[in-house]
Every structure is written in structure tokens, then in C-alpha cells.
Amino acid sequence: MPRNQQILLDNRPQGEATVDNFRLVATDTPALQDGQVLVRHHYLSLDPYMRGRMNDSKSYAASQALGEVMIGGTVGEVAESRNPKYAVGDKVVGMGGWQEYSVVDGNAPGLLRKVDTTHVPLSHYLGAVGMPGVTAWYGLVKIIAPKAGDTVVVSAATGAVGSAFAALAKARGCRAVGIAGGPDKCRYAVEELGFDACIDYKEHSDVKALAGALKIACPDGIDGYFENVGGWIMDAVMLRMNAFSRIAVCGMIAGYDGKPLPMANPALLLINRMKVEGFIVGEHMEVWPEALKELGTLVGTGKLRPRETIAQGIAAAPEAFLGLLKGKNFGKQLVKLI
Amino acid sequence: MPRNQQILLDNRPQGEATVDNFRLVATDTPALQDGQVLVRHHYLSLDPYMRGRMNDSKSYAASQALGEVMIGGTVGEVAESRNPKYAVGDKVVGMGGWQEYSVVDGNAPGLLRKVDTTHVPLSHYLGAVGMPGVTAWYGLVKIIAPKAGDTVVVSAATGAVGSAFAALAKARGCRAVGIAGGPDKCRYAVEELGFDACIDYKEHSDVKALAGALKIACPDGIDGYFENVGGWIMDAVMLRMNAFSRIAVCGMIAGYDGKPLPMANPALLLINRMKVEGFIVGEHMEVWPEALKELGTLVGTGKLRPRETIAQGIAAAPEAFLGLLKGKNFGKQLVKLI
Numbered sequence: 001m002p003r004n005q006q007i008l009l010d011n012r013p014q015g016e017a018t019v020d021n022f023r024l025v026a027t028d029t030p031a032l033q034d035g036q037v038l039v040r041h042h043y044l045s046l047d048p049y050m051r052g053r054m055n056d057s058k059s060y061a062a063s064q065a066l067g068e069v070m071i072g073g074t075v076g077e078v079a080e081s082r083n084p085k086y087a088v089g090d091k092v093v094g095m096g097g098w099q100e101y102s103v104v105d106g107n108a109p110g111l112l113r114k115v116d117t118t119h120v121p122l123s124h125y126l127g128a129v130g131m132p133g134v135t136a137w138y139g140l141v142k143i144i145a146p147k148a149g150d151t152v153v154v155s156a157a158t159g160a161v162g163s164a165f166a167a168l169a170k171a172r173g174c175r176a177v178g179i180a181g182g183p184d185k186c187r188y189a190v191e192e193l194g195f196d197a198c199i200d201y202k203e204h205s206d207v208k209a210l211a212g213a214l215k216i217a218c219p220d221g222i223d224g225y226f227e228n229v230g231g232w233i234m235d236a237v238m239l240r241m242n243a244f245s246r247i248a249v250c251g252m253i254a255g256y257d258g259k260p261l262p263m264a265n266p267a268l269l270l271i272n273r274m275k276v277e278g279f280i281v282g283e284h285m286e287v288w289p290e291a292l293k294e295l296g297t298l299v300g301t302g303k304l305r306p307r308e309t310i311a312q313g314i315a316a317a318p319e320a321f322l323g324l325l326k327g328k329n330f331g332k333q334l335v336k337l338i
Numbered sequence: 339m340p341r342n343q344q345i346l347l348d349n350r351p352q353g354e355a356t357v358d359n360f361r362l363v364a365t366d367t368p369a370l371q372d373g374q375v376l377v378r379h380h381y382l383s384l385d386p387y388m389r390g391r392m393n394d395s396k397s398y399a400a401s402q403a404l405g406e407v408m409i410g411g412t413v414g415e416v417a418e419s420r421n422p423k424y425a426v427g428d429k430v431v432g433m434g435g436w437q438e439y440s441v442v443d444g445n446a447p448g449l450l451r452k453v454d455t456t457h458v459p460l461s462h463y464l465g466a467v468g469m470p471g472v473t474a475w476y477g478l479v480k481i482i483a484p485k486a487g488d489t490v491v492v493s494a495a496t497g498a499v500g501s502a503f504a505a506l507a508k509a510r511g512c513r514a515v516g517i518a519g520g521p522d523k524c525r526y527a528v529e530e531l532g533f534d535a536c537i538d539y540k541e542h543s544d545v546k547a548l549a550g551a552l553k554i555a556c557p558d559g560i561d562g563y564f565e566n567v568g569g570w571i572m573d574a575v576m577l578r579m580n581a582f583s584r585i586a587v588c589g590m591i592a593g594y595d596g597k598p599l600p601m602a603n604p605a606l607l608l609i610n611r612m613k614v615e616g617f618i619v620g621e622h623m624e625v626w627p628e629a630l631k632e633l634g635t636l637v638g639t640g641k642l643r644p645r646e647t648i649a650q651g652i653a654a655a656p657e658a659f660l661g662l663l664k665g666k667n668f669g670k671q672l673v674k675l676i
Contacts, residue, residue: 230605252605262600267568267590270616278608 001028002040002079005314006069006099012056017325021054022070022318029101037106038080041096044314044335045073045126046321047160048228048253070098070317073131075115075122076337083107091115093125098317100337110285119300127332128167128306129295132160135281136226137291139248140168142284143277144224148173151218153237156228157198158185160306160332161250164295165226166193167304171294174224177217179210179233181327188330192305201233207264210236221245229253235264241272249278253325307331339366340378340417343652344407344437350394355663359392360408360656367439375444376418379434382652382673383411383464384659385498386566386591408436408655411469413453413460414675421445429453431463436655438675448623457638465670466505466644467633470498473619474564475629477586478506480622481615482562486511489556491575494566495536496523498644498670499588502633503564504531505642509632512562515555517548517571519665526668530643539571545602548574559583567591573602579610587616591663645669 003026010023032038053064053071064071074096078086083106086092094112096102104112115125127133136154146152146169154165157178166189169176178189178198189198197217204210214222214237221242227234230252241247252261269276298304309329311320317335324333341364348361370376391402391409402409412434416424421444424430432450434440442450453463465471474492484490484507492503495516504527507514516527516536527536535555542548552560552575559580565572568590579585590599607614636642647667649658655673662671 234604249604249608252608260603260605262602263604264600265598266572266587266601266604267598269614270587270590270618273616273618273621274614275616276607276612276614278611278613280608280611283611 001031002101003027004029004099004101006097007314007317008068009054009064009066009070011066013054017051017054017322019318019322024315030103032080032082032103035083035105035107037078037083037086037104037112039074039076039092039094039096039102039104039112040079041074041076041100041102041337043075043123043126043310044096044098044317044337045130046317046324046333046335047073047132048251048325050321051253051325071095072097073126074102075125081106086112086114091117091122093130098314100314120296123308123310123332123334124299124306126334127160127308128164128299128304129292131281132332133164133295134288134291135250136161136164137168137295138279138281138284138287139226139250140165140172140224141291142287143248143275143279144226144246146172146174146224149175150223151175151177151220152224152226153177153179153214153218153222154226154228155179155233155237156251156253156327157189157195158193158307158331159228159329161226161228162189163193163306163331164298164304166195167298168294170194171298171303175218175220177214177222179237185330188307192307194303207232207236207239211239214240224248226250227252231261232264238263238265238268241268241274243272245272245274247274247276249276309333311335313337339369340439341365342367342437342439344435345652345655346406347392347402347404347408349404351392355389355392355660357656357660362653368441370418370420370441373421373443373445375416375421375424375442375450377412377414377430377432377434377440377442377450378417379412379414379438379440379675381413381461381464382434382436382655382675383468384655384662384671384673385411385470386589386663388659389591389663409433410435411464412440413463419444424450424452429455429460431468436652438652458634461646461648461670461672462637462644464672465498465646466502466637466642467630469619470670471502471633472626472629473588474499474502475506475633476617476619476622476625477564477588478503478510478562479629480625481586481613481617482564482584484510484512484562487513488561489513489515489558490562490564491515491517491552491556491560492564492566493517493571493575494589494591494665495527495533496531496645496669497566497667499564499566500527501531501644501669502636502642504533505636506632508532509636509641513556513558515552515560517575523668526645530645532641545570545574545577549577552578562586564588565590569599570602576601576603576606579606579612581610583610583612585612585614587614647671649673651675
């Protein structure tokens with residue numbers, strides 16, 4: 001019965017989240033019952049949606065209960081099994097949460113999935129070949145639904161979702177333009193992720209300036225926008241969107257600390273006959289197999305080379321998570337647990 | 339060659355539109371050329387979209403040129419014909435503009451359409467069985483796409499679009515709730531148009547109050563919203579919308595005078611995984627035959643009994659139009675020209 005360090009949600013943020021909202025505890029892992037497996041987590045995924053769960057208010061998912069282990073995606077290996085479907089050493093992806101071990105009912109559908117690490121490194125199943133990758137796929141393929149030659153834009157362009165978005169858009173013959181914070185991220189977006197252009201929103205730091213930079217980067221206007229941040233960046237993008245353009249709303253990280261962020265000019269939705277759709281990828285499990293197949297091939301063939309920012313040890317998770325919310329990470333933010 | 343009184347756009351509004359933006363002139367109708375018909379207008383349609391045309395700024399349609407006849411839908415009869423497809427006395431609907439007569443190329447597709455007034459009064463081809471009716475049909479059927487039992491809401495509920503929306507929604511087994519200004523309109527909405535409930539926004543005159551009234555009128559939340567006005571009314575409706583709900587954006591009359599009206603909380607699009615779509619019915623001509631057939635049947639069978647507000651004479655058009663923008667009309671606003 002190995003010792004299991006866990007991070008609990010101790011109290012809810014008042015405005016901005018802080019490390020004091022979390023608490024580190026240690027317990028013994030319980031003895032397994034029939035059908036259960038013990039998973040030792042190698043990596044914990046940190047994702048912006050977790051910030052929404054920390055609030056008590058109505059959101060798209062149940063709010064995280066106080067005193068419980070923070071929710072989160074994990075990859076790891078089976079350390080012990082009382083389920084014939086899983087052998088010790090199997091590599092698995094699941095929602096183990098912010099802890100070193102989890103006990104999972106191996107018979108419950110969807111809780112645990114075995115993965116093949118021959119061509120895809122284990123950690124990528126939390127990023128490009130996991131939830132963030134499928135998120136990019138769904139927004140691009142099912143909502144933006146671009147044709148070759150369309151111009152598509154994504155905010156938080158060098159994050160896990162944005163990275164996959166670029167590769168998926170280029171595979172469809174689109175012009176892909178990113179928005180990211182800082183020259184290093186923008187250079188990486190163009191040189192390594194395959195974006196045709198990337199705009200530094202810190203250099204163009206108001207609606208008018210960003211809209212101007214978008215005009216240059218998107219000479220034919222914008223046909224599709226994948227929204228990760230909301231707020232003034234969305235307002236600027238909307239000014240450059242074409243008739244019949246589409247916005248996939250995946251995140252509004254700018255508003256997660258509680259102050260509602262208005263949309264400056266919703267009349268543009270009518271003027272340009274736009275379509276805007278919010279989505280949560282976990283509600284579209286039917287697309288995961290097709291999406292994961294394409295994403296796995298893109299990674300396996302080197303067309304998608306996602307970068308990772310890796311914090312070491314479960315105790316580092318809160319600070320790494322707060323950094324993610326401020327855009328301090330570079331690519332997928334992970335916590336390495338072994 | 340009868341004398342033709344016309345109303346021109348003389349100058350553009352600075353903020354609110356006024357009667358001084360228009361100018362009344364009179365000319366002789368020109369002699370017909372081969373293929374042309376002279377139409378004597380019986381009714382001119384006044385519609386909110388015309389306000390957008392008066393501005394110089396980018397909108398979904400070309401801005402109305404200064405010194406030209408105001409654009410507008412008309413019904414009338416053929417007064418003279420040099421086209422074998424049209425006989426004197428034929429009843430026709432077209433886009434004749436704010437004038438008493440128009441000369442039309444009878445061979446150009448879509449400019450003129452003969453209509454049957456056996457079961458449907460001529461004027462209704464500008465309302466319930468015309469562009470406003472098809473507008474309601476498209477937004478309800480193609481964007482909101484409700485199933486029986488859904489709750490759908492429309493603003494400007496007693497206008498030409500809202501009236502048709504109620505009948506179409508009830509025919510689909512929906513709970514139909516209107517928003518209108520004043521107790522008379524609300525009573526009419528429920529007693530004559532078939533709305534299950536109608537909320538007076540003048541009685542509930544802020545976001546919180548209106549959201550509270552909507553909560554009572556829509557105990558199961560709102561599945562679809564047909565937007566005619568924008569601004570704070572939209573903000574209130576959004577607070578009561580269900581997961582996976584849809585908004586058809588047809589008009590944002592509240593913003594037509596120039597000041598952009600923000601959407602207070604676009605994060606709700608994500609939280610509730612909503613779909614929002616702007617549309618212009620003239621871009622979806624493929625649905626008109628099906629929509630007009632249903633609308634004609636609803637009117638012919640008395641299930642849709644649209645009310646009309648009728649101004650007399652072309653000179654009365656500007657004032658009637660400004661009244662429409664302020665919600666002074668009751669049902670479809672027309673100008674009777676003969």
C-alpha cells in the first residue's frame with residue numbers, strides 16, 4: 001500500500017486563484033477490491049477548465065467539492081490489478097486527479113483507456129493526442145468546418161489546444177494564424193508549429209492595434225476563430241471576421257476570475273451573419289476515435305511536435321497551474337510525478 | 339404617364355433618424371420599354387432593416403444611396419404591361435421602394451412575383467406571408483430547430499415577425515413566450531397571437547427584473563430565442579437559457595442608432611454550450627417556397643391573424659417608419675398608397 005500524496009481544493013478563490021486555495025495531504029492507498037486497478041500516475045495534466053471548477057457558481061461542469069482531490073487528467077501505468085482486463089505495467093490514461101495514485105474501477109466504461117506508446121510518448125496522451133487535441137479537432141472540424149483556403153485564427157496559439165489546431169488546420173489547406181503572448185511564443189508558433197503568422201498581443205495591446213495586426217496577417221479576412229481567451233482579444237478578432245464566418249468558443253480564460261467580460265459589438269454577429277457555438281469536448285465522445293487517430297498520425301509522423309512545460313512533483317502542481325492561467329507555460333503544462 | 343410621388347433619402351441620420359432625413363418629390367413615370375411593367379403600389383412595407391440602410395457604415399447590405407428612392411417591399415397591381423407574362427390587373431409583390439409606382443423588368447428573375455389574393459389579403463404578402471413571415475420561419479425552423487415541448491422566446495413579439503413566430507412555434511408544439519412593450523401588446527400577444535405568455539419589458543425594465551419575469555414565464559428555461567432587439571433584453575434572456583439552446587439573431591434594433599451595444603456575459607455561450615447565428619432571410623431564397631406555403635395555410639385557415647398598422651399616403655411614410663423604430667406600431671406597419 002504505497003503512500004499517496006494528494007492535492008485538495010481547500011477553499012474557493014476570491015477573485016484570482018492562489019496557492020492558498022490548495023492543500024497537500026498524504027494517505028495510504030487502499031487495498032484493492034475485485035475489478036479495481038491501482039494506477040501510478042506518471043504525469044498530471046493541468047488545464048484552464050480546472051479554474052472554472054474551483055468556483056462555486058453555475059458553470060458547465062459541477063463545481064469541485066471542497067476537501068476533495070482536484071480533478072484532472074492523468075497518464076500512468078497499472079501498479080496493481082484485480083481486473084483481468086488490466087495487467088501490471090499497462091500504460092493507461094484516465095481522470096486520476098491531482099495525486100500520485102488512483103484506484104479505478106476497471107469495468108466502468110470510459111474511466112480508463114489503455115494506450116500504445118510505440119510511436120506516441122505517454123505524456124502526449126494528455127495533450128496533442130488527448131483531450132486538448134480532440135478539443136482543437138472538434139472546434140475546427142465540427143464548428144469552424146473550414147474549406148481549403150480559409151483563414152482560421154486561434155488564441156492561446158502555443159498552448160496544447162493551439163498547437164494541435166495549427167497542424168489540423170494546415171492539413172486542411174487553411175491559412176493558420178495564431179495569437180500568443182510574447183515574441184518567443186510567436187516565433188515558436190511559426191517556426192515549429194506551422195502557423196503562417198502569429199501575432200503578439202502584448203505588442204498590440206488594445207482592440208484597435210490587434211485588429212490592425214490581424215488585418216495584415218489575414219489579408220482575406222477571417223473565416224473561422226477558435227476562442228480560448230475571450231475579452232478584448234475576441235472583440236478585436238470579431239472586427240476582422242468575414243461574412244458567414246464561424247467562432248468555436250472553447251474557453252474564456254480571461255473571465256475565469258469572476259468579472260463578466262462583455263462582448264463589445266454583438267451586432268457584428270448579424271452584420272456578418274456569423275455562427276458562434278460554445279462546446280465542451282467531453283460531451284462529444286463520438287468524435288474522439290476519429291480525432292485521436294488523426295492526431296496520433298500527426299504526432300507519429302512528426303507533423304505535430306508539441307512542446308511541453310513540465311513541473312516536477314505533485315507539490316509543484318498549484319504553482320504550475322496558476323502560471324498556466326497567466327500564460328507562463330510554453331505548450332502543454334504537465335506535472336511529472338515519478 | 340401617371341405622376342409618381344417618391345420619398346428619397348436626403349441625408350444620413352446623426353444618431354437617431356428624423357423626418358428631416360427624407361425628402362418627398364414627384365416625377366412622371368417613364369414610358370415603358372419592351373419587357374417592362376408599370377406597377378401601381380397598393381401598400382408599402384416598413385421594416386426595421388431600413389434603418390441600417392440609412393447609415394453609411396458597413397452593414398450586411400449596401401447602404402442606401404443619398405438622393406435615391408428609399409428601398410422597400412411593395413404590393414400592388416400591374417397598371418401597364420409590355421411583358422406577355424404580366425397582364426394589367428395582376429396582383430404582384432416586389433421591391434418597389436417608397437413610391438407610388440415602379441417600373442420593373444418583368445423578365446429579371448425574382449424582381450416581381452404574382453400572388454393569389456383569394457384566401458390571403460394582398461397586404462399580408464408584405465407581412466405574415468412575406469419577408470417577415472419567412473424571417474420568423476427561417477429563424478425558428480432552421481436555427482432554433484425546436485422539438486415539441488421546447489420553450490421558445492421572441493422579442494418584438496407583436497411585430498410582423500413575432501406574430502408569425504408564435505403561430506409557427508405553436509404548430510410545432512412549443513411553449514411560445516413573447517416580450518413586448520406595454521400591457522395592450524402583451525394582452526394581444528396572448529389573446530390573439532397564441533403566445534402562452536408575454537412579458538412587458540416596460541414593466542420589467544432592467545436585466546434582473548426581466549430575467550425574473552422570464553423565470554416565471556419559462557419554468558423549464560429557454561431552449562430557443564429569436565432576437566429582434568439586442569441590448570439589455572438579450573442579456574436578460576441569456577440568463578435564462580438552457581444548455582444547448584439556440585439564438586437566431588435577426589435584428590438588433592436597439593443598436594441601429596449607432597452606439598454599439600455590448601453583450602454583458604458572452605461566457606454564457608460557453609457555460610451553456612449555446613449556438614448563436616445571425617442571418618438575413620434574403621440570402622436563403624431556397625426556403626421561401628416551403629415557408630410561404632406554411633404561412634399561407636396558417637393565414638388562410640385563420641390560425642395566424644396578423645394585425646396591421648396602416649398609415650395613409652406616401653407622405654406619411656417617414657413618420658410611420660420612425661414610429662416603428664420606437665415600437666409605436668401594433669403588428670405589421672404598412673403605408674396604404676391608394
